[in-house]
Amino acid sequence: MNPKRLELSPEEMREIGYRVIDLLVGHFQELPHKSVTRKEDRMTLEKHFREPIPIDGVNPLELLDRLEKDVFSRIMHLDHPRFFAFVPSPNNFIGVMADALVSGFNIFSGTWLESSGPAQIELVTLEWLCRACGLPESAGGIFVSGGSVANITALAVARQQKLKGHMQGAMVYGSDQTHSSIERGMRILGFQEQQFRKIACDKSYCLDLSALQKAVQADRAAKRKPFCVVANAGTTNTGAIDPLPAIADFCCQEGLWLHVDGAYGAAAALCERGQELLQGLGRADSLTLDPHKWLFQPYEIGCVLVRHEQWLRQTFHILPAYLADAESKAGEVNFCDRGIQLTRGFRALKLWLSLKAFGKVAFEKALHHGFEMAEAAEEFIGQLSDWEIMTPAQLGIITFRYAPAGMAEEKINTLNHGLIEKMIADGFAMLSSTVLRGRTVLRMCTINPRSTREDIQVTITRLDEMAKELNE
Numbered sequence: 520m521n522p523k524r525l526e527l528s529p530e531e532m533r534e535i536g537y538r539v540i541d542l543l544v545g546h547f548q549e550l551p552h553k554s555v556t557r558k559e560d561r562m563t564l565e566k567h568f569r570e571p572i573p574i575d576g577v578n579p580l581e582l583l584d585r586l587e588k589d590v591f592s593r594i595m596h597l598d599h600p601r602f603f604a605f606v607p608s609p610n611n612f613i614g615v616m617a618d619a620l621v622s623g624f625n626i627f628s629g630t631w632l633e634s635s636g637p638a639q640i641e642l643v644t645l646e647w648l649c650r651a652c653g654l655p656e657s658a659g660g661i662f663v664s665g666g667s668v669a670n671i672t673a674l675a676v677a678r679q680q681k682l683k684g685h686m687q688g689a690m691v692y693g694s695d696q697t698h699s700s701i702e703r704g705m706r707i708l709g710f711q712e713q714q715f716r717k718i719a720c721d722k723s724y725c726l727d728l729s730a731l732q733k734a735v736q737a738d739r740a741a742k743r744k745p746f747c748v749v750a751n752a753g754t755t756n757t758g759a760i761d762p763l764p765a766i767a768d769f770c771c772q773e774g775l776w777l778h779v780d781g782a783y784g785a786a787a788a789l790c791e792r793g794q795e796l797l798q799g800l801g802r803a804d805s806l807t808l809d810p811h812k813w814l815f816q817p818y819e820i821g822c823v824l825v826r827h828e829q830w831l832r833q834t835f836h837i838l839p840a841y842l843a844d845a846e847s848k849a850g851e852v853n854f855c856d857r858g859i860q861l862t863r864g865f866r867a868l869k870l871w872l873s874l875k876a877f878g879k880v881a882f883e884k885a886l887h888h889g890f891e892m893a894e895a896a897e898e899f900i901g902q903l904s905d906w907e908i909m910t911p912a913q914l915g916i917i918t919f920r921y922a923p924a925g926m927a928e929e930k931i932n933t934l935n936h937g938l939i940e941k942m943i944a945d946g947f948a949m950l951s952s953t954v955l956r957g958r959t960v961l962r963m964c965t966i967n968p969r970s971t972r973e974d975i976q977v978t979i980t981r982l983d984e985m986a987k988e989l990n991e
Contacts, residue, residue, distance in 0.1 A: 520576075522576055527579075531579075534580070535579050535580065535583070538580060538583050539583065542583065542587060542591075543612070543615060546591075547612060550596060550598065550599055550600070551599070551600050551601075551969075553596060553599065554946035554947070555595065555596055555599045555601050555602050555946055555947065555948055555949045556595045556596075556942075556943050556946045556949050557592060557593050557594065557595070557946065558593070558595070558943065559593045564593070567589055568589075595949065597609075598610050598967070599949075599967075600967050600969045600970040600971065600974050601947065601948035601949065601970070601974050601977075601978055602948070602949045602967070603948065603949060603950050603951075603963040603964055603965060603970075603978065604949045604950050604951035604962075604964070605755075605951050605964065606755065606783055606809075606812045606813075606964055606966070607812075607964060607966055607967050608811050608812060608816075608817070608818060609815050609966065609967035609968060609969060610811070610815060610816055610817040610818075611815050611816070611873055611877075613869070613872050613873045613876045613877070614815070614816045614817050614869035614870070614872070614873050615817055615869075616872075617868045617869035617871075617872045617873070618817055618868075618869055620868065621864055621865045621866075621868055621869075622864075626864065626865040627862060627863075628641070628854060628863050628864055628865040628866075628867075629853065629854060629855040629860065629861050629862055629863050630842070630845040630847070630853045630854075630855060631845070631847050631848075631851035631852060631853055632844065632845040633845065634865065635851070637865040637867070637868065638851075638852055638853075638854060640865075640867050640868060640871050641661075641662060641854065641865075641866075641867035642659075642852060643871065644662075644867045644870055644871045644874075645659060645660045645661070645662070645822070645824070645867070647874065648660070648808070648822060648824060649824055651788050651789045652781075652785060652788050652797075652800050652801055652803075652806060652808075652824065653788070653800055653801020653802075654801050654803070654806070654824055654826060655801070655826065657826065657827045657828065658824055658825060658826055658827065658828060659824070659825065659827075659828025659829075659831065659857075660822055660823050660824035660825060660828070660831070660857075661822070661823060661831060661854055661857040661858045662810075662820055662821070662822050662866040662867050662870075663821045663822065663823060663858060663859075663860075663866075664819040664820075664821055665782075665809055665811065665818070665819050665820075665821035666698070666700055666780070666782030666783075666807055666808075666809045666821050667700040667703065667704070667821075668821060668858075668859065669782065669807035669808075669809070669821040669822060669823040670698070670700045670701055670704050670778075670780060670782070670807055670823075671700070671703075671704030671707055671708065671859075672823045672858050672859060673778050673805035673806075673807055673823050673825070674691075674701070674704045674705060674708055674747070674778065675708060675834055675835075676805055676825055676830050676831060676834045677746065677747045677776040677778060677804065677805060678708060678746075679830075679833060679834040680776065680804075680830055680833070680834075681746040681747065681775075681776050682744070682746055686708075686709060686710060686714075687744075688714075688742065688743045688744045689710070689714060689743075689744045689745075689746050689747075690714055690715075690716055690735075690738050690743050690744060690745045690746065690747075691705060691710070691714060691715050691716065691746070691747045691748075691749060692715075692716045692718060692731055692734060692735065692745065692747070692748045692749065693715065693716075693717065693718065693726065693748070693749035693750075693751075694717070694718050694719075694720040694724075694725065694726040694727070694751065694754075694761065695717050695718065695719055695720055696720050696724050696725075696726075696751060696754040696755075696756055696757070696759060697717070697749055697751060697754075697780065698751075698754075698755055698780055698782065700780075700782075701715070701749050701780065702715055716734050716738070718730045718731055718734055720759075723759055723910075724754060724756065724757045724759040724910065724955070725751075725759050725760065725761045725762060726750060726751065726761040726762070726766065728762055728765050728766060728769065731748065731766070731769065732769065735773060735775070745773065745775060746775060746776055747775060747776040747777075747778060748766060748769075748770050748775050748776070748777055748778070749778050749779075749780055750763055750766045750777065750778070750779050750780070750803075751779070751780050751781075751784075752779050752780065752781030752783075752784045752785045752797055752800060752806075753781060753783040753784015753785070753787070753914045753916075754783070755783055756916075756918070756953050756955065756962065757910040757913065757916055757918055757955070757962075758783070758784065758893075758910075758913040758914035758915060758916030758964075759910070759913065759914075760784065760796055760797065760913075760914065762799075763779065763797070763798065763799030763800060763802065763803075764798060764799035764802070765799075766799075767799050767802035767803075770804075776804045776805070777802065777803050777804050777805075778803065778804065778805045778806070778807075779800060779803040779805070779806045779807070780807055781797075781800065781806055781807060781808045782807050782808060782809045782812070782821065783809070783812055783813065783914075784797070784813070784914045785797065785800060785806060785807070785808035786808050786809070786810065786812065786813035786814045786886070787813060787886055787889075787914060787915075788800055789814075789879070789882055789883060789886060790882070790883040790886040790887055791883070792886075792887060792890055793886060793914075796914065803824075803826065804825065804826050805823060805824065805825045805826070806823070806824045806825075807821065807822065807823050807824075808821070808822050808824075809821045809822070810822060810869075810870045812966070813886065813889065813915070813966050814870060814873075814882070815873065815882075815885060815968065816869050816870055816873065817869060819866070820866045820867075820869065820870060823858075828857075831856070831857035831858065832856045832857060835855075835856055835857060835858055835859070836856040842855075884968075885968035888968045888970075889915035889965055889966035889967075889968070890912075890914070890915055892915070892965035892966075892967075892970050892972070892975055893912035893913070893914075893915050893916060893917045893963065893964075893965045894912045895965075895972050895975045895976075896912065896917050896963050896965060896975050896979065897911060897912040897917050899975060899976050899979045899980075900917075900919050900979060903979070903983055905921060905922065905923040905924075905986070906919055906920070906921055906922070906983070907919060907920055907921075907922045909955055909958070909960045910955070915964060915965050915966045916962065916963065916964050916965075917962075917963050917965075918953070918955065918960045918961065918962045918963070919960060919961055919963075920935045920958065920959065920960045920961055921934060921935055921938065921961075921982075921983075921986040921990075923990065928957075928958065931958070931959070932958065932959035933959075934986065934989055934990060935952060935959045935960065935961055936952055936959050937989050938950075938952075938961065938982065938985055938986055938989065939951065939952050939961070941985050941988075941989065942982070942985070945981075945985070947978070947981055948974075948977075948978040948981065948982075950962060950963050950978075950982070961982075
């Protein structure tokens with residue numbers, strides 16, 4: 520080791536590297552047998568970690584042991600086969616190794632000059648997603664950190680193309696199931712809260728087209744400027760898909776930008792069943808999806824696609840003097856001209872490498888599995904007394920609640936919320952709760968391809984036992 524130069528010998532690097540690989544292999548191998556959840560209190564962690572920077576270095580192998588014992592043991596495993604809360608991130612080892620390579624080679628993926636090979640991989644991978652989603656040859660995109668940044672990127676493009684920066688009175692429309700990142704993105708972009716028109720969803724938790732039409736007409740009559748509709752390709756709450764073809768027709772007639780938030784569900788377009796459900800997806804002006812969700816990649820990789828790739832450059836391109844040497848020439852792409860970041864990592868590699876290594880058929884089967892496991896959950900819940908299915912299995916999500924006959928709504932809500940707390944403490948499995956029309960419900964997202972019918976069944980059985988205990 521040469522601390523002065525922050526260097527290790529080849530032998531030391533190999534020893535540390537092998538230890539890291541052993542940790543990762545052990546994680547993947549042992550994961551189904553681990554507790555899904557382990558949350559530590561802040562005071563305990565302060566005692567473990569509150570210390571000054573050491574004057575002299577600590578043996579890296581000792582630090583890895585400490586990480587294994589005190590850090591990696593205190594996380595919720597979102598890749599666990601019995602993690603059904605929020606949206607799981609069931610990554611794969613190829614993607615993990617891709618991230619290691621990207622970090623090791625320290626790739627700056629902002630300009631063609633500095634990363635022509637990585638840029639070409641990103642272009643190809645984006646094209647795969649454009650074709651899968653039905654977007655035209657003119658489409659293009661960029662990989663970002665996740666759905667939140669993808670949505671703000673898309674909104675910035677919509678603002679530039681439709682408003683040319685003039686935001687006074689401009690209106691955005693979406694259902695009351697629209698993800699909070701849309702409102703956060705609008706706030707960051709300088710829109711006021713009242714410029715997002717939140718429309719009550721229909722009985723299926725989809726955007727109500729009739730209500731949308733009336734809202735747009737009312738705003739035009741009031742001299743406001745409707746310019747963008749946000750449709751959902753799989754809501755976070757229930758997996759509902761808004762009526763995309765009808766919304767696209769309406770947006771075309773009214774000259775409105777159609778942004779489809781498919782951060783959760785758009786990836787399903789890579790399989791036949793998803794394509795059937797997501798008809799109209801390719802008519803979006805902009806579309807977001809998160810490969811770190813239903814395309815089985817490690818965090819962080821989100822994606823924004825637009826109908827005409829030049830829209831991104833028109834929105835984000837700025838050429839300062841210090842980047843003159845990196846200005847793209849004919850046929851070259853500087854991804855710093857397509858989004859918020861100048862300095863950005865090579866996110867595309869993990870998705871490209873995973874798709875190449877496993878192949879399209881394997882991904883299709885993994886996607887289909889997510890549908891089937893939600894339907895299995897619906898089947899098992901239907902066999903129990905005192906349980907009520909709130910929304911059926913759709914796009915890998917089902918919602919339900921424990922609701923014994925005669926129990927007051929307030930008590931039902933309290934009991935179901937208490938079930939989540941009990942599950943966190945138990946650690947065997949993890950679901951999350953949400954609220955649908957004032958009712959607290961449990962929500963199960965089953966997209967992990969390593970989850971089995973047995974995982975689903977034992978989780979629901981255990982949940983039923985916990986509910987009865989709480990109700991005693």
